[in-house]
Amino acid sequence: MTATAQLPFRQSHPLRSPDQLRALQGTGPIHKILTAVGDEAWLVTGYTLVRRLMDDERLGRTHRDPANAPRSRTSALFGGPIGDFDSEPTDHARMRRLLLPHFGPRHMRTLYPKVEGLCTALLDDMERHGSPADLLTGLAQPLPILVICDLLGVPYADRDRFRLWVDDAAFSPDDDVSLKGLESLLGYGMELVTAKRAHPDDDVISRLCDEPDLSDFEIATLAMQLLFAGHETTVTQIWVGSLLLLTNPDQWQALLADADLIPKAVEEILRAGMVGGVGVPRYARADIDADGVTIREGDLVLLDPGAANHDPEFFADPDQLDLARTGTAHVGFGYGLHYCVGAALARLELKTVYSQLIPRFPTMRLCADPSTMTAGFHSLSHGLVALPVTW
Template identity: 60%
Template sequence: MVSPAQLPFEQSHPLQVAPQLRALQSQGAVHRVRTAVGHEAWLVTDYAHVRELLADDRLGRSHPDPQNAARTGESALFGGPMGDFATEHTDHARMRALLQPHFSPKHMRGLRPRIDALTTQLLDNLANSQAPADLHAAIALPLPILVICELLGVPYDDRDQFRAWTEAAANIDDRAVSEQGLGNLFGYGMRLVEAKRREPGDDVISRLCATDGVSTEEAAMLSMALLFAGHETTVVQIGLGALFLLTSPDQWTALRNDPTLVPNAVEELLRAPGKGGGGIPRYARTDMEIDGVGIRAGDLVLLDNGAANHDPAAFTEPDRVDITRKAAAHLTFGHGLRYCIGAPLARMELQAVFSQLIPRFPTMRLAVPVECLTIRGDVLTGGLTALPVTWDR
């Protein structure tokens, strides 16, 4: 019997598919793997099955015996089961109903001018700085934090503090560090909610506080979940998106020559990363079969949306970045009832960055060889540690 493949797969180049993942994809859709903490799981790597299973209610985030469930890592956030097995679907529907109004298309459209203005301000600061500079620190990191702070009503001056807590909570190597970070973040959320109850503002946390039936604890939990998800992943996507364009001069030039391609380019830049193996964790709620493979109730199933986004059956030449690509919808934001609620916000931020960055810095280029860049392996979201760039003045 073949031994399970060990996650995470080695990815020697930040822009290339891990060779072991590509080898598995060529062998089928479902693979036995061992997670970073040594637990066995099933890895699903093809587009059709990942898309279908993301919307399959036979899979969930909870487990009937969470203490003995397989884990992907040591993170207290997503390393193991979440929620109550008996009420998971009802609880998730309630959460969506509470949060969806704050991310409606109309509300998101109202944010666009402010996102554009914040982007301009950060690019002004970059233009006035000395080259080379770190694009991660100058744009990718501060923009999503500024936006989510304004949306939620979180003081931007607290960014270093809550950023440290979110990074600790996302730690996949040390459970104690993750639990401490999560506890600090929740405590911070409780203090914010109590302050908003005393002095409400025009922000999401204040509106959650004013919603009937929402306790202080629930408002704090939802708010901090939004704070985490609302900036961590977008920071990563801006950095990697910029890297893909900087290493594809023809695509950079095409966007410079035709800015109307930006929305389409953003979808391609969202599709392109995520090639190290892993994906979205789910637990089988019942015995089931995936592509002829028997899955037992309680098994950990990893829906590798990154691998699915590089499935040749869904995307022609999947490893090539093509900002004019017209192909099947990527799965970066998931699919079905758990589709990322903040997807419209992330898209607007990415569009703001790439519609302004390229005209402002047409000669921008990497200041170091791409092989010198490093991807974080200690936190859930990964992403670049830095993105040194330079440009002609």
């Protein structure tokens, strides 16, 4: 099979799937494509197949020959394989076992007052400065960073430093800059581990330091992965979710009238806000039959949860934001083996945002054209533009 398209797909609107992706989806659930760096990969867009492969132990983040593995992009953090091929299954299970207690629903319930207070303070500040305001810099960016810094035990005052390294490591088109950013980020993580061993506190990094079978470098790596994942994706979720509600004022009013709808609404916002076109990279550890297509060992596979969440076979009118939607669960947080450890934290933050933002600013409205908000837009917060609002 020859490649039928090359990433990235042009996105004309932050809330709509790229036209090229829609065309691909109409031809089946899996497609041979070229990545942004010209390597071949399989892009999986069908809901059933995406969900099945998310839970398939024959897919992972490592590669038997990492130096010659196909790459999804120019990024030291995302572009190629990560980890040791032979020990990946054991390493993955071990890390999930260590992290789940810190991010499970029970622990998240104890965090609620802290998250609520941080959100209230940001909205107080936004109200004090008055209309108009930018929801990106006023709420979507600072809240997730405040929360994950507090949870991990990372000084919030260091945010400008680590965000620069994160941007370089994850998004720089220059391999050398990306690698240097990753090295700086891990070096910062080692500094934090040293400080926590000397002066432990009630935070995740300090508690990981008590694990006898974790080295300092493993703790630093885990901490920096959590620091990245714990704020980058949630920044985007708040930005996109707010934009969705502001462009669907009837749904905003529905949540204003009945706050009990918010937990269910968060799930629909998560589904509708992922428009697809960026797959989660995995490598085949063995040959896999994917709906009649043979994925060969070593192939790069991009699992696209956004495309899956807009599969019309499972979601009627998938482009429509419907807060009363019932039925099939979205795969925005993955599924099975690789279900997102931070899902409960993200849900907590989103519920808190909409529970406070909507009643606090019932007449809030967008004062920009969403179609102008795609410059540099990616699936993560890198490239997000201002979200100007008034009330």
